[in-house]
Each structure stands twice: as C-alpha cells, then as structure tokens.
Amino acid sequence: MSDGSDSDGGSLNFVEVHVEKDLADGRFDGRVQTRFPPEPNGYLHIGHAKSICLNFGVAKKYGGKCNLRFDDTNPTKESTEYVESIQDDIRWLGFDWGEEQLFASDYFEQLYAFAVQLIEKEKAYVCDLTAEDTREYRGTLTTAGRNSPYRDRSVEENVELFASMRAGEFPDGSRTLRARIDMASPNLNLRDPVLYRIMRATHHRTGDEWCIYPMYDFAHGQSDSIERITHSICTLEFENHRPLYDWCLDALEIYHPRQIEFARLNMTYTIMSKRKLLELVRDGHVTGWNDPRMPTIIGLRRRGYTPESLRSFCETIGVAKFNSTIERGVLENSVREHLNKVAPRVMAVLRPLKVVITNFPEGETELLDAVNNPEDPQAGTRQVPFSRELYIERDDFMEDPPKKFFRLGPGREVRFRYAFFVKCNEVVKDESGEVVELRCTYDPATRGGSAPDGRKVKGTIHWVSAADAVSAEVRLYDHLFRTENPEASEEGGGYQENLNPTSLETLSDCRLEPSLAVAEPGQRFQFERLGYFIVDSVDSSADGLVFNRTVTLRDSWAKIQRRKGK
RNA sequence: UCGGGGAUCGGCUAAAGGUAAGCUGCCUGACUUUGAAUCAGGUGACGAGGGUUCGAAUCCUUCUCCCCGAGCCA
Numbered sequence: 001m002s003d004g005s006d007s008d009g010g011s012l013n014f015v016e017v018h019v020e021k022d023l024a025d026g027r028f029d030g031r032v033q034t035r036f037p038p039e040p041n042g043y044l045h046i047g048h049a050k051s052i053c054l055n056f057g058v059a060k061k062y063g064g065k066c067n068l069r070f071d072d073t074n075p076t077k078e079s080t081e082y083v084e085s086i087q088d089d090i091r092w093l094g095f096d097w098g099e100e101q102l103f104a105s106d107y108f109e110q111l112y113a114f115a116v117q118l119i120e121k122e123k124a125y126v127c128d129l130t131a132e133d134t135r136e137y138r139g140t141l142t143t144a145g146r147n148s149p150y151r152d153r154s155v156e157e158n159v160e161l162f163a164s165m166r167a168g169e170f171p172d173g174s175r176t177l178r179a180r181i182d183m184a185s186p187n188l189n190l191r192d193p194v195l196y197r198i199m200r201a202t203h204h205r206t207g208d209e210w211c212i213y214p215m216y217d218f219a220h221g222q223s224d225s226i227e228r229i230t231h232s233i234c235t236l237e238f239e240n241h242r243p244l245y246d247w248c249l250d251a252l253e254i255y256h257p258r259q260i261e262f263a264r265l266n267m268t269y270t271i272m273s274k275r276k277l278l279e280l281v282r283d284g285h286v287t288g289w290n291d292p293r294m295p296t297i298i299g300l301r302r303r304g305y306t307p308e309s310l311r312s313f314c315e316t317i318g319v320a321k322f323n324s325t326i327e328r329g330v331l332e333n334s335v336r337e338h339l340n341k342v343a344p345r346v347m348a349v350l351r352p353l354k355v356v357i358t359n360f361p362e363g364e365t366e367l368l369d370a371v372n373n374p375e376d377p378q379a380g381t382r383q384v385p386f387s388r389e390l391y392i393e394r395d396d397f398m399e400d401p402p403k404k405f406f407r408l409g410p411g412r413e414v415r416f417r418y419a420f421f422v423k424c425n426e427v428v429k430d431e432s433g434e435v436v437e438l439r440c441t442y443d444p445a446t447r448g449g450s451a452p453d454g455r456k457v458k459g460t461i462h463w464v465s466a467a468d469a470v471s472a473e474v475r476l477y478d479h480l481f482r483t484e485n486p487e488a489s490e491e492g493g494g495y496q497e498n499l500n501p502t503s504l505e506t507l508s509d510c511r512l513e514p515s516l517a518v519a520e521p522g523q524r525f526q527f528e529r530l531g532y533f534i535v536d537s538v539d540s541s542a543d544g545l546v547f548n549r550t551v552t553l554r555d556s557w558a559k560i561q562r563r564k565g566k
Numbered sequence: 567u568c569g570g571g572g573a574u575c576g577g578c579u580a581a582a583g584g585u586a587a588g589c590u591g592c593c594u595g596a597c598u599u600u601g602a603a604u605c606a607g608g609u610g611a612c613g614a615g616g617g618u619u620c621g622a623a624u625c626c627u628u629c630u631c632c633c634c635g636a637g638c639c640a
Binding site: 185199236239321323345418528554559560 | 589591599603604638
C-alpha cells in the first residue's frame with residue numbers, strides 16, 4: 001500500500017507504515033508478532049492502554065499475535081499483586097494474549113547462557129568497580145569515559161568469576177558483568193553497560209534461586225528474540241537504548257527483531273508516572289490505585305469508563321513520535337460518546353429542594369411513562385411515580401432568575417420531565433432566609449408533558465417523588481490536579497502542590513427514582529440532565545447505594561455562565 | 567556543551583514532490599419533553615531563513631525552540 005491508507009480508508013500511523021514496509025520487503029517472512037512488556041511494579045494506567053491498543057491492534061490488523069510478557073528483572077520492585085492486576089486490566093480492556101503466561105524470568109537460564117557466550121566472545125567481562133567508581137569511569141555527556149581496570153580479564157577468569165557471582169560467592173553490588181563496547185561512545189548506553197548485577201532479593205516467581213539479575217538492556221531484546229517478536233514497539237525514552245538492543249542481538253548472532261519507538265501519552269490535569277502514582281497512594285492523597293480520580297485503568301473502570309470508550313480514545317489520539325499532551329476533555333468525550341448510546345436514563349436529584357403540588361390530591365400517586373433511552377428504542381420504557389410532594393434540583397430554581405434561565409422561578413411554568421407542566425406560586429423560606437420549599441400547581445391536562453391548548457414552556461426539569469425516592473450517596477469527581485501540567489509547580493515544589501483540594505465532593509442526601517433501588521454495583525446510568533453515573537463497586541450495598549459520577553453531560557448553560565463570570 | 571529524536575489549525579493527527587485534510591475545541595444557527603444527543607455552517611496551521619524543482623509540509627542547507635540520555639531502574 002503506498003497511498004498511506006488502509007483498506008477502510010483510514011490513514012496509517014507511522015508504526016503501521018513501518019510494519020507494512022517490512023511486510024512488503026519480506027523482512028520477517030510476512031509475520032507480525034508484537035508484545036506488551038509491562039514491569040509488574042504498579043498498576044496499569046491510561047498511557048499503558050495506548051501501548052496495549054497499539055501492540056494488540058497492530059498484531060490483529062496484520063494477522064499476527066501480541067504476547068503479554070512481564071519484564072520482571074528487578075525483584076525489589078515487583079510482585080504478583082501487580083501481575084494479577086495487569087492481567088485483569090488487559091482482559092477488561094478487551095484483549096486476549098492466548099494461554100501463554102510469559103515472563104522474562106522464565107528466560108533467566110537462557111539469558112545466563114547468552115551472557116556466558118558473550119564472555120567467550122570477549123564481549124563481556126566481570127568488573128569489580130563500585131557503583132560510584134562505575135559512574136565516575138563512565139565520563140559525562142561531553143567527555144569520554146575511561147576503561148575499567150578489569151576490562152581485560154581473560155575469558156577463563158571471567159567465566160569463572162561470573163559463575164561465582166551466580167553461586168553467591170560475592171556480596172551484593174560488589175561485582176557486575178559488563179558488555180565490552182566503547183567507553184568513548186557519545187551514547188552513554190554503549191559505555192560498557194552493566195548486564196548483570198548481584199542482588200539478593202526474593203523474586204516473585206523464581207524465589208531465591210538467583211542472586212544475580214539481568215538488567216533491562218540484557219533481558220528485553222533477548223526475550224523479544226526468543227519469542228520471535230518482529231516489531232518491538234516501545235516508548236521514546238528507549239530510543240537511546242536501541243543501539244544497545246541491536247548490539248546485544250548482533251553480538252549473540254541470534255534472531256533480531258526491530259525496535260520502533262513512539263511517544264508516550266501525556267494528558268492534562270493528571271500525571272502518568274508510575275512512581276508518582278504510587279506516592280499518591282502511599283501518601284493517602286487517594287484511596288488506592290483504584291480511586292476513581294486516578295488515571296489507572298482500574299480507577300477509570302471504577303469511575304465508570306467502559307473498555308469501548310478507552311479503546312476509541314486510543315484510536316482518536318493517534319500514534320506519532322511527537323511528544324504531545326492530550327486534553328483531558330478528549331478522554332471525557334470518548335466515554336460520553338459511548339454511554340450516550342448505551343446508558344439507561346433515570347431521574348435523580350442530587351441537591352434536593354422540596355416541591356409541594358398544592359392541587360394534587362394527598363396520598364395519591366400517578367404513574368407516568370418514561371423513555372429508558374431515546375438513543376435506543378429497544379430499551380423500552382418504565383413508569384415513574386408522581387405525587388403531591390416532590391424533589392427537584394436546587395439549581396433548577398432561582399428566586400430572581402435572568403430572562404434566559406429556562407427553569408423554575410416565582411410565577412414561572414416549566415415541564416416536569418415525562419409528567420406535567422408545573423407552575424411555582426409561592427416560595428417558602430426558613431428563618432435564615434433560605435428557600436426550603438416551593439408551593440406549586442400542576443396542570444392535569446398536560447399529562448405526559450404537552451399541553452392540549454398548544455402552549456409551550458421553555459424548560460424541562462427532572463424530579464423525583466418524595467415518598468417513593470431512594471436515598472443514595474453520590475460522589476462527584478473533578479480533576480485530581482488543579483493545573484494542566486501538575487509537574488510544573490510554581491514554587492519549585494513537587495506535583496503534590498498542585499493537587500486539587502476539591503477533586504472529590506460527596507453528596508449524602510441524594511434522592512433517586514425508585515427503579516434505582518435494585519441497581520447493582522457496576523451498573524451505569526445517565527442521570528438526566530446531570531451526567532453519567534456508575535454504582536460504586538467497592539462501597540455500594542443494597543442498603544447504602546453509592547454512585548460515582550463518571551462525567552457530566554455537556555452543559556452549554558454552565559458554559560454561558562462561565563463566560564459571563566469572566 | 568556531546569549524542570539521539572522532534573516541530574502542520576487552540577489541542578490531536580493526515581497529506582509518502584502535485585488542491586494542506588479529518589477529529590476535537592471554539593463561534594453561529596436548526597431541532598429538541600435532557601440547556602443532552604443530533605444536524606448544518608463558520609473559525610483556524612506547514613517553527614524561521616536560504617536553496618533544488620515547472621511545482622516543496624515533503625528533498626538539501628543554516629538557524630531557533632522542545633524532548634530524551636551520565637541507575638548496579640524499566
């Protein structure tokens with residue numbers, strides 16, 4: 001294909017361009033095999049979702065496979081908790097890596113053999129320099145390094161020493177195995193990089209079997225090679241490592257995949273660093289990796305995001321080498337778009353204001369038909385009870401409203417969704433002057449929401465019947481950070497200075513229409529005129545419903561207000 | 567300072583020497599029993615200079631700015 005497009009007419013991202021070129025050149029016998037290689041040292045976040053969609057997506061598009069391989073070469077940071085969460089998250093996202101459980105740690109024996117081969121080829125040596133000395137010998141960005149005094153040990157001595165390293169005869173950090181490349185290389189990764197270090201730590205899979213562990217650079221490429229990966233797709237920061245990736249494979253004379261680097265995802269109002277996300281959890285700024293404010297997959301999931309929305313998000317943002325930052329709103333749009341199609345509509349009042357319909361008979365209830373989802377006729381209808389005492393949203397009433405306020409005010413008439421036209425006659429206040437109740441009349445002739453006399457109302461508001469309402473707690477989430485780029489702090493402090501103090505608002509006195517009484521954890525709804533909400537999977541129970549707001553609806557009224565406020 | 571990358575509407579991406587396109591945002595308007603959704607229109611870009619060419623976002627060149635790199639992390 002040379003016109004830059006695929007069969008659907010969509011354009012190719014640059015990775016796919018490279019893959020198609022390789023396919024056309026017969027470079028890997030027409031195979032495409034990718035891999036997603038997380039280190040199990042934290043939970044996956046939306047940035048990983050980009051990589052997952054890319055790797056699994058490219059494999060699928062060209063009839064290949066994508067492996068899930070854990071890059072578990074540093075036992076001090078890794079655990080099975082993370083392994084399991086990563087598998088869960090990938091499955092939930094909708095991807096399948098087959099039955100294989102792949103771990104770099106499964107290749108430790110093979111990797112060790114590779115290292116011995118390198119020694120035998122005089123391309124690696126055991127070095128006794130301390131960590132500090134190693135750094136000092138390495139030189140700087142602008143000055144060449146110096147050869148280690150241990151660089152010219154004999155093959156025999158190196159083989160023996162390396163075996164002793166493995167056998168546990170030396171203390172942690174006392175020796176390393178290094179590649180013999182070029183201490184004067186302008187690429188610091190090539191200045192005799194460390195291949196193995198001595199580290200007594202219990203590995204989550206190999207236990208105490210090993211006391212030496214391979215470095216990323218010596219494990220990753222060879223693991224790719226063993227799995228016969230064709231395209232090893234990673235992020236930009238590994239671009240400087242590619243010469244070393246290639247060097248190892250060439251030195252070993254083994255199958256040689258191609259590494260391609262793309263720009264990782266950055267998003268406004270959040271951070272993507274695993275280390276910093278871990279700090280947020282540890283320091284108690286969030287309730288856990290699954291806090292709905294976290295950019296983690298599990299957090300977004302609990303927040304109410306759908307796998308479809310995350311996948312379509314990854315599709316829209318594209319893949320390139322330019323270091324870009326995606327607006328948070330793009331993510332929000334992706335979930336709105338999906339939920340608009342599938343989420344059942346219900347009425348819920350978050351901040352209740354009592355309304356008494358003075359001309360509606362006491363103790364009576366009228367059942368009204370409401371559409372479950374106007375975007376999906378199959379979803380059918382349900383009945384909602386209307387009675388003398390109702391609740392409406394406090395925001396839907398103003399005592400002294402401007403002309404363009406289409407909701408309730410003294411003397412104004414609006415439509416109560418799916419019910420009647422209602423007119424406000426009287427405003428009741430408490431001693432402090434706060435509005436506590438509205439006394440209104442309804443027009444029985446407008447049942448269902450339209451007037452036989454053809455009169456129109458400008459606004460439609462949601463409501464719930466007071467006697468029939470179910471109570472719930474609703475958690476409203478806002479950006480975790482108050483600045484677009486939390487990493488850039490004004491006072492020179494850390495990103496934590498930019499935490500948004502109002503990122504969570506908990507409303508405990510919400511009233512929902514009765515159909516919600518049986519809502520199950522994980523069920524998603526649109527609360528009409530408010531947003532999309534999900535029953536919390538952790539804290540919600542039958543006698544204590546808890547909802548998380550996934551995202552608000554677009555709100556052009558709020559936008560107008562904001563514009564005026566400026 | 568050395569090496570490796572990068573720069574196209576406000577944001578994100580296409581254009582593979584031949585009409586700078588799409589999505590999103592923003593602004594209008596239509597419709598509306600969700601100020602939602604939907605629909606229509608508008609706004610708006612090749613980092614700068616030089617060169618090659620009939621023709622350059624694309625090739626060459628100089629410059630500017632940004633990112634990555636001196637872990638026994640990945």
